[in-house]
Amino acid sequence: MSKTLKHEIKADGLIDKGMMLLWSKGYNATSVNDIVKEAGVPKGSFYFYFKSKEDFAIKSIEKYFQQQFGPAFELLDNKTISPKQRLLDLYELRSNILKEQFDCKMGCLGCNLANEMAEHSEAIRNAVHSKTEMIKSKIASVIEEAQNYGEISNTLPAIDLAAFMEDAGRGAMVSMKEMNSAYPIDNFMTIIRSVLLK
């Protein structure tokens, strides 16, 4: 096994554990000590694998999006299903994860960190932003497909509609955490079905 691979496996273990802390507690409320304790790794090792806490957060953001949105986006590429249905499947999948897997508690790591850190860490802001842009453009292209296919009569520019839906989803996640309830997510699904993707 190559050195760099072994190195990456170790670093990945740290990220796996630390990501959950960052996700549920936020950046400032998660200490490096919390992370190494959770991963069962000595403190000194942390700074062998990561340049800083900020560097760790950025690597966690990258892993998070890859892990959470990789499978979700495979849905969007399945050409045997109509474009509109693919969009609905994507949102359905994401909202079920939010509701069931995490009990309406965590929201989205990217959104959480963007909200907490955008003003204070340009690096974190950029890390989230570039992923978000990628997601928006993927969704926009399927919306456009559905519009051309005649499945969505809404004539708004696809990229604006995609941006709006993603924003609405983000807000629904904030409210979900605030209300401790799945209502905002369910309401989001109802309204994109009945109004936005009509």
Add this chain to the structure above:
Amino acid sequence: MSKTLKHEIKADGLIDKGMMLLWSKGYNATSVNDIVKEAGVPKGSFYFYFKSKEDFAIKSIEKYFQQQFGPAFELLDNKTISPKQRLLDLYELRSNILKEQFDCKMGCLGCNLANEMAEHSEAIRNAVHSKTEMIKSKIASVIEEAQNYGEISNTLPAIDLAAFMEDAGRGAMVSMKEMNSAYPIDNFMTIIRSVLLK
């Protein structure tokens, strides 16, 4: 001047200064030291005026909503203007404040703190939540008015539509901070005008 009044004036000064810090930096990134320094008050005094940092945050939330939404809601009560126009005026006012007054940097204190603290402080979660519910129901009642008046043909339950619009607005604020741009807010305005309040 009565003692309790003097007391409240002093406490209010602390809140005025500290609220801006809480708003722009978040809860965990704002220290009690920051707050007292900004207000020019000795550190020891902080705990004379407030039970704890959490208590301070809750009082700040209350003042924030009263200050920010008081004038905005007067718009909603002006019966000389049609209900739909009142809604658009409200959102126009709020988005202009976000864009111009704070340079797309701060977002909403309530939303910021809900996102950061909902899981970790039940008291803060409740403080924001109760204000949010009040706002939603005010907006819902004007939507209902507009629906009855025939100005809004959208037949969704007013309360669900209000909740969705507020959530979409929250998400737009998160994205505004993340992108450092007014686009999410402008896009929000365009879509509520052309789709949701149609």
Add this chain to the structure above:
DNA sequence: TAAAAATATGACCACTCGTCTAGTATACAA
């Protein structure tokens, strides 16, 4: 096998955190 490079370790640094106590200043009643 020996030398060299990579990795592991936890004590430690300087600093900041939220909180609290012991005390000083002030106002007012006697």
Add this chain to the structure above:
DNA sequence: TTGTATACTAGACGAGTGGTCATATTTTTA
């Protein structure tokens, strides 16, 4: 003027912060 109650504050407290480093151990290379 004095005594007392209230209003206020300085500074210390213990805990915790992100980060460093000398040293120890393991792995690779020669």
